[in-house]
Amino acid sequence: MNRMLLFRVVLSPKGGDYSRLFATAATGDMTEPFDRMTELKNHQSIMLTSVSQWRRAMSSKAAAAAVAETETKENSVESAKKEGGEVVSSYWGISRPKITREDGSPWPWNCFMPWDTYRADLSIDLTKHHVPKTFVDEVAYRTVKLLRIPTDIFFLRRYGCRAMMLETVAAVPGMVGGMLLHLRSLRKFEHSGGWIKALLEEAENERMHLMTMVELVKPKWYERLLVLTVQGIFFNCYFVFYMLSPKLAHRVVGYLEEEAIHSYTEYLKDIDGGAIENVPAPAIAIDYWRLPKDATLKDVIAVIRADEAHHRDVNHFASDINFQGKHLKDAPAPLGYH
Template sequence: MVCRVAGAGLVRHVGLALFASGPAARAAAESAYSVLGNGALGSTPVHTAVWLLRFQTARHASTLSSPPALGGEEEAKKTTAAAAEKSDQKAVTSYWGVPPSKFTKEDGSTWRWACFRPWEAYEPDLAIDLKKHHAPTTFLDRMAFWTVKSLRWPTDLFFQRRYGCRAMMLETVAAVPGMVGGLLLHLKSLRRFEHSGGWIKALLEEAENERMHLMTFMEVSQPRWYERALVLAVQGVFFNAYFLGYLLSPKFAHRMVGYLEEEAIHSYTEFLKEIDKGTIPNVPAPAIALDYWRLPAGSTLRDVVLVVRADEAHHRDVNHFASDIHYQGHELKESPAPLGYH
């Protein structure tokens, strides 16, 4: 009988606590706790429920808005706006919960990119030889050459002359080898307690450079859903295949990337031809490209393709050089990586 009466009282006070927010509700909940919690019920389920009710009432009260300021409704709105602005200023955008550092460009304007810093921007060497080709001489060379040629056929069939989407797909693949090579050399350096001759950094910079190509072309060509799905499939297959290939033969892996970059140079040359013919609009260069390659104001998509093609030519030379070192019986660590290959 006592429990039944206590339950009825508890229901009434729960209603007060949950559906009312004034001082009367909180007082009613406190009264329920003093009567039921400290009374004859002792340590019963009802006593526990009342304790939880008290906790819920206090939590509900702590989330209530403060009453308006004395200045009236307008003053309350100003206070709310100021608080919101202050909250926005304190917003943390870093993944690690640390506010990002503030950088400025040479003209004093705010640096807006978190994916790279001002000192990582550079002016590409457009005078590099674009027609250089490594003629395959050994069995591994020929195997690497025809592997890349066989990969180009389905790419041509799928993308046709949509070179913006083609470039996007190409960069999602081209950014994988440098990361894989850098990772494996890093692990080898740790196992053998020895230096890498700068090759770890060189290969990781290559991967980062290719990723920045992708970030740029994402601004130019928005991929469709099936193209995104294709990227997932191709990356999953290519990463594992290249990882295994690099473990078996680094010289084959670097030679294949050298030929892959030669095909990239050809693709970007065709891209330029389509822009010059007017088939592809020569739109203004994305803002990220202006800052990353230090392009002058007013640069266009054609200028972006030119600097990307120059980057690919540098990657071609680096990887053919790396493969040649292995053919001569030396490891990468015994020969310093090319400096300033950007």
């Protein structure tokens, strides 16, 4: 019994007066030790209750502190946005760099940077036409002319809506061609000869045409539905075309660009004739093509048409050299990509 009492004393909380317990246990009187043990148990229960309450209090304070810290961060981000300051990304933990225009004003776009901008070559020949010479050329030419029929019927002379819809399609070939040439370069351990970059930049340029047209023309729900349908069909068809014959695929795009030049020329005629209002150019177009601050819709259509003429020449040239059966590193570099 004495050993049991000593064992219970060792496990008891600190701070108690244990001299009486040891003395009583030694003399053999067991009444007072049991009373003392009951007192110690009560003391231990009180201490455990106090610890539990302290932990709950601390956890509540920690949760409150976490909420307060989150609210402080959100408020600081909101204030930074309002004041035009840096906003730190909550994921990467880095600040977005402060990029400015040449005049020192903040750069408002994140879809392209100042080093992506350029001045369009308006002196490019707009009348150039590739006369079909081979069976592949004839197939490509007739295919494009056939595709123009439903487009003319649906859009008539609503060239803003036509341009918006066609640009969603025009941005597909460069991405598909660049992707397939990229994979081919990886498989064959070959350089691309500059063609991957050229085609991907063509796709990006067409996408910027679309971003500009969306600022000018607000698409209706059925036009959005048409875009989804046409893009899905065209992407898969062009993918198959490019796998079977890159020559045919690029020739089709070359003729599509010729049709785009024609459409934008008619667009300009309607602007000059007053059928379409010559509104101020969107800010995104002014920054992307480095247009003057007082640029108008006519200026925007002129630079887009020049871009399409450049794409026409690149794709007809790509069809002429025929990637199929030729090493990419031996293929001539595209125009402007040496």
